Amino acid sequence: MPAMKIRSFRLGMLRIPLKTPFKTALRTVEQVEDVVFALETEDGRIGHGSAPATAAITGDTHGSIIDALRHHLGPRLAGCDVSRLNDLTATIQGALIGNSSAKAAAEIALHDLWGQLHGAPLYALLGGGEPRLETDITISVDTIDKMVADSLDAIAGGFTSLKVKVGKDMATDIERMRAVHDAVAGRAVLRLDANQGWTARDAIHAIRTLEDAGVRMELVEQPVKAHDIDGLREVTANARTPVMADESAFGPREAVDLIRARAADIINIKLMKAGGISNALKMADIAAVLGAECMMGCMLESPIGVTAAAHVAVSRSATITKIDLDGPSLCTHNPVHGTTRFDASRIVLGDGPGLGIERIDGIEWLGG
DSSP: OOOOBEEEEEEEEEEEEEEEEEEOSSOEEEEEEEEEEEEEETTSOEEEEEEEOOTTTTOOOHHHHHHHIIIIIHHHHTTOBTTOHHHHHHHHHHSSSSOHHHHHHHHHHHHHHHHHHHTSBHHHHHTOOOSEEEOOEEEOSOOHHHHHHHHHHHHHTTOOEEEEEOOSOHHHHHHHHHHHHHHHTTSSEEEEEOTTOSOHHHHHHHHHHHHHTTOOOSEEEOOSOTTOHHHHHHHHHHOSSOEEESTTOOSHHHHHHHHHTTOOSEEEEOHHHHTSHHHHHHHHHHHHHHTOEEEEEOOSOOHHHHHHHHHHHHHTTTTEEEEEOOHHHHBSOOOEEESOEEETTEEEOOSOSBTOEEEETTOEEOOO
């Protein structure tokens, strides 16, 4: 196979307005703002990666992501042969401590080029699978009337799974969830995401109250603080509804510890937490061995990173049984043109090589 050497890299910003403000227990966001990382090869091909700033979750800001890519990750990849994928992902992971979002952006761009090198879509090279997914959509925490209206709009738009954000105030959260459940009337699966907003005691009370009231939920996501593994295990042991770890599960090591401790029934994999595709695959494979389910999730991010996450999910569909890749659905438009289609709840991966990206509109390239 001919060599494909990386010649250079570029950094930019991609901003996409949201249809409506995204509100959780941790933050409110009005537009997607991703750092774009582009690797260019000697023969002119480009691999794209991206990362949002999620300081409240990963600790990463736009400044830290740009600095890590510009001074630590990009220079280490320049001049390297894309075919040495495993060596290069190890280089990325070992280049600096933390900085999982920057590492994810670098790995996504590298895997995009690796797919182009082999002339095949990434999911096919990672293990194959049916290139179609169905995602839920997030219902932001808000007034009860607004959340009910948003839920009904989502169902009218073709979504059959709703991820309902709560975690502001337990008593009101219970009323929010009951109101959405009653309004939906069995037309959509409900997932409750407390975003670390409750104590273990409050979480158990809230979940049991909802269960006893006949509110059926597919799962409850991250009810307690990320570091409160004992509390998470207590909630899992005392709830009939499956509990999913999100912020508690950054990478492979946490996945092993959580599953073995029976602290969660489901692990939420996100490329930005895991530091990229290589660790996301490890997390899915660990869960498969230990008999746990996974969700493939995303931050509030552009279709670049979400496309990469979709390829990983397709390649591990036996274990990644739940999909929360609604970032593009929340945006006013999709500036990424290529073979992947985001159509409301449906995600269809095309046969383009790598991530199948042909062009991206509106990138503001950074100098330096």
